[in-house]
Amino acid sequence: xxxxxxxxxxxxxxxxxxxxxxxxxxxxxxxxxxxxxxxxxxxxxxxxxxxxxxxxxxxxxxxxxxxxxxxxxxxxxxxxxxxxxxxxxxxxxxxxxxxxxxxxxxxxxxxxxx
Amino acid sequence: xxxxxxxxxxxxxxxxxxxxxxxxxxxxxxxxxxxxxxxxxxxxxxxxxxxxxxxxxxxxxxxxxxxxxxxxxxxxxxxxxxxxxxxxxxxxxxxxxxxxxxxxxxxxxxx
Numbered sequence: 001x002x003x004x005x006x007x008x009x010x011x012x013x014x015x016x017x018x019x020x021x022x023x024x025x026x027x028x029x030x031x032x033x034x035x036x037x038x039x040x041x042x043x044x045x046x047x048x049x050x051x052x053x054x055x056x057x058x059x060x061x062x063x064x065x066x067x068x069x070x071x072x073x074x075x076x077x078x079x080x081x082x083x084x085x086x087x088x089x090x091x092x093x094x095x096x097x098x099x100x101x102x103x104x105x106x107x108x109x110x111x112x113x114x
Numbered sequence: 115x116x117x118x119x120x121x122x123x124x125x126x127x128x129x130x131x132x133x134x135x136x137x138x139x140x141x142x143x144x145x146x147x148x149x150x151x152x153x154x155x156x157x158x159x160x161x162x163x164x165x166x167x168x169x170x171x172x173x174x175x176x177x178x179x180x181x182x183x184x185x186x187x188x189x190x191x192x193x194x195x196x197x198x199x200x201x202x203x204x205x206x207x208x209x210x211x212x213x214x215x216x217x218x219x220x221x222x223x224x225x
Contacts, residue, residue: 004157040123042203042215043158058212090157103213105157 001026004106006091012112013081021076021109023091031094032074033058033103034066036087043090049074081113126222133191135219137204140185144206148213149178149189153200161189161202191221199223 007022025032030051035043035058045058049068063085065077074093078085088110094103127133139147145166150158164171164178164187171178177190187204201220205213 041217042205043213044215045212092157103160105159108155108157 003027004091004093004104006089006106006109008109009107010110012114013078014114015081015083017081018077018079019081019111021078021089021091021111023074023076023106024072025074025091025093025104026072027093027095027104028071029093029095029104030071032068033092033094034064034074034076035090035092036060036085037090037108038087046076046089078111083113085111086113087111123217124220124222126224127194128224129196130193133189133194133198133221135189135191135202135204135221137187137189137216138185139187139204139206139214139216141206141208141214142182142185144208144214146207147178147180147187148205148207149176149187150203150205150215151198151200152203152218158203194221194223196223196225 004025033048034046037043044060046060046064047058047066049055052068052071055066055068068074088108090108091106092103148163149161151161152158162173162176162178164180169180175192179188191198201218203215203218205215207213
C-alpha cells in the first residue's frame with residue numbers, strides 16, 4: 001500500500017488564485033481529514049469526511065471546500081487564496097470512527113500565498 | 115475554550131538520557147489522548163495513546179502518564195537516541211472526530 005499520498009508537495013499562489021490539493025488513500029479507509037499546520041504550531045482540522053458523499057466542517061473551514069466522491073479521494077479546494085492560508089496542509093485517514101490511533105498522515109503540501 | 119498546550123517548546127537531552135515531554139490540557143471532557151512524533155518535512159506519526167480510564171501506558175521505550183486531577187499528560191522516552199530528535203505533539207479527543215493538538219515540543223538529542 002502507498003498509504004496516504006498528497007500532491008503537490010509545494011506550491012506558490014498569488015492572492016486570489018485558486019487551487020486544489022489532492023489527497024488519495026489506498027487503504028479503503030472511511031474517514032479522511034484535512035489539517036493545516038502553521039509554523040511552530042500544532043495541527044488544526046479544516047474538514048473531515050466519514051465516507052463517500054459525506055463531509056463536515058472542522059475547526060477552521062473558512063476559505064476552503066472539500067468533496068468526497070469516492071472512498072479513495074478527498075480533495076481540498078481553495079477558491080480565493082489569501083496570505084493567511086500560507087501553511088502546510090496534511091491529509092489523514094483512518095479506518096474507524098474512534099480509530100484515531102490508526103490515523104495515517106500524508107507527507108504534506110507546503111503552500112505559500114504571496 | 116478547549117486548549118492543549120506544552121510547557122517547554124524545546125528540550126535538549128544527552129544521548130542515552132531519559133526525556134520527559136509535558137503537556138497540559140483544559141477540557142475535562144477529553145477521554146482519549148495521543149502523542150505524535152513529527153520529523154522535519156514529514157507528517158505526524160502516532161507514538162502512543164492513552165484513554166482516560168488509565169493513568170499509565172507503556173510502549174517500546176516510551177511511557178505516557180495521565181494525571182486527570184491536574185489535566186496533565188507526559189511522554190517519557192527512555193535512553194533517548196539521535197533518531198528521537200523531532201517535534202512531539204500531544205493531542206486530545208473529546209468528540210468522535212476532532213483531535214485538538216498542542217503547539218509542540220522540539221526534542222534535540224546531543225551526541
